[in-house]
Amino acid sequence: MKYWLMKSEPDVFSFEDLKKRPKKTEPWNGVRNYQARNFMRDEMSPGDLILFYHSSCEVPGVAGIAKVASSAYPDATQFDSKSEYFDPKATKENPRWFLVDVMFEKDLKTYVSLEELKKHQSLQGMRLLQKGNRLSILPVTKDEFELIVKLGN
DNA sequence: GCCAACGTTGGC
DNA sequence: GCCAACGTTGGC
Numbered sequence: 001m002k003y004w005l006m007k008s009e010p011d012v013f014s015f016e017d018l019k020k021r022p023k024k025t026e027p028w029n030g031v032r033n034y035q036a037r038n039f040m041r042d043e044m045s046p047g048d049l050i051l052f053y054h055s056s057c058e059v060p061g062v063a064g065i066a067k068v069a070s071s072a073y074p075d076a077t078q079f080d081s082k083s084e085y086f087d088p089k090a091t092k093e094n095p096r097w098f099l100v101d102v103m104f105e106k107d108l109k110t111y112v113s114l115e116e117l118k119k120h121q122s123l124q125g126m127r128l129l130q131k132g133n134r135l136s137i138l139p140v141t142k143d144e145f146e147l148i149v150k151l152g153n
Numbered sequence: 154g155c156c157a158a159c160g161t162t163g164g165c
Numbered sequence: 166g167c168c169a170a171c172g173t174t175g176g177c
Contacts, residue, residue, distance in 0.1 A: 007162095007163090009163095033172075034172090035172095055162085055163060055164085056162075056163050056164080057163095060163080060164070114164080131169085131170075132162095132169070132170040132171065133162095133163090133170085133171095134161075134162045134163070134170070134171065134172080135162095136162085
């Protein structure tokens with residue numbers, strides 16, 4: 001079992017939006033970064049737990065807990081010429097972008113802001129907190145995951 | 154294969 | 166809106 005942090009802009013797709021989905025799942029489409037893709041394609045397994053992180057918003061931070069709900073499969077938006085995520089170099093025979101389905105797991109009692117994360121000595125090594133970090137999917141250690149869940153409860 | 158130019162991310 | 170950081174592109 002692995003642990004992850006996945007960023008989403010809440011104006012586009014928030015943790016509350018995930019919860020409101022009929023099956024509480026959502027294909028994590030639109031990732032167009034190779035490192036992030038590799039995490040989904042090669043490293044994630046169904047059941048892995050996810051910190052659902054809100055970025056580019058008033059108060060960035062961890063909004064709730066989700067989990068990986070499928071194995072990896074091609075992101076359909078890469079083949080759709082009308083999609084903003086269309087990739088002309090991708091073919092169905094040779095897809096370039098993969099995704100997993102993400103499912104609501106549980107709420108936190110309180111939102112855990114980025115500011116709060118920065119206060120904790122034991123989280124200083126998180127990739128999320130490193131300068132210049134832009135990756136939208138990041139691995140998180142078990143200890144980091146558990147501490148952050150504790151901060152939210 | 155180098156690297157400058159350009160685009161994007163994301164906190165502030 | 167700014168800007169630092171960093172990934173990608175494309176000319177050579």
